[in-house]
Amino acid sequence: MTDPSALTAEAVAAIGKAQTSAELERLEVEYLGRKSGRVSKLLEGIDKLSPEERAALGKAVNESKRAIEEALSGRRSQLEENRLADLAETEAIDVTFPGPPLDRGHVHVLTQVRRQIETVLESLGYQVELGPEVETEWYNFEALNITAGHPAREMWDSFYFSPELLLRAHTSPVQIHAMQRIKEPPIYIITPGRCYRRDAPEATRLPYFSQVEGLAVDKGLTFGDLKGTLLYMIQSLYGRERKVRVRPSFFPFTEPSFEFDVSCGICGGMGCKSCRHKGWLEVGGCGMVHPQVLRNGGIDPAQWNGYAWGFGIERMAMLKHDVDDIRLFYESDLRFLEQF
Ligand SMILES: [Zn+2]
Structure with a gap:
């Protein structure tokens, strides 16, 4: 059985390396997807555990979810900040660049x-x-x-x-x-x-x-x-x-x-x-x-x-x-x- 804290650490590390919001979305599905997400899968076989073990596993899984969600939103705002910071560079307007020629009318x-x-x-x-x-x-x-x-x-x-x-x-x-x-x-x-x-x-x-x-x-x-x-x-x-x-x-x-x-x-x-x-x-x-x-x-x-x-x-x-x-x-x- 996978250790929840090891899975959390793996997910947080992957999220920290993500460079685009598309990548973050993919990671969110991979870890937090409702049915086939890797965190949900931690709960497989929980019915075979003793009540104490169940409670402990449930708590660990919830903590893992929360940590991954936090990492996702943190990385998202970081990426957005980076994008805005780069905007001045990537989308700057060169006012010295000649404009496209205008269609000129003439006298009838x-x-x-x-x-x-x-x-x-x-x-x-x-x-x-x-x-x-x-x-x-x-x-x-x-x-x-x-x-x-x-x-x-x-x-x-x-x-x-x-x-x-x-x-x-x-x-x-x-x-x-x-x-x-x-x-x-x-x-x-x-x-x-x-x-x-x-x-x-x-x-x-x-x-x-x-x-x-x-x-x-x-x-x-x-x-x-x-x-x-x-x-x-x-x-x-x-x-x-x-x-x-x-x-x-x-x-x-x-x-x-x-x-x-x-x-x-x-x-x-x-x-x-x-x-x-x-x-x-x-x-x-x-x-x-x-x-x-x-x-x-x-x-x-x-x-x-x-x-x-x-x-x-x-x-x-x-x-x-x-x-x-x-x-x-x-x-x-x-x-x-x-x-x-
Ligand atoms: Zn003639």
């Missing part, structure tokens, strides 16, 4: 193109002029010579809050605001901003989009000044080899009115799939400011004249980056946006 492609347009025109002396996106009927239509009942109004199918108030359908109202504010020409402004029209989203149009318009009011301006400005702008944005052409058109706020095109950058004007074999790509509209529009802005058309142009920033970005669906600009798909 439409903002990039808008800023490029602004930079080019600011170099010609134009100033950026902003206006409200909610407009009155007068600024959005009447002041621009688009009178009520005029069939041209259908070109600007708009979102109305009330019969008088609407989301602006173009940035042209800013021209009127600018003339009223500046009062004395010369006026050279550009008007970047959001516009809204009741169009269903398609590859070429959206119910919301951005425009830039330019307005010049001065003495003796000619159509040559307008075309030269457009040519300078297009060549600055797309390259010196690009050409500009104008085609007669109609807008209520300019007279005469034109649409302007840029020569296709892929085929150089020879015709290809990208320009639908025309050699030219449509950009926007332009013309000499209608005298009535100048009058509505508080400018005397007998003394001053002007020219204006406008185009969509999305359209400009599509031409610049060869994008064939305008909706991509607003879908926030990083696979698309990260290309620019």
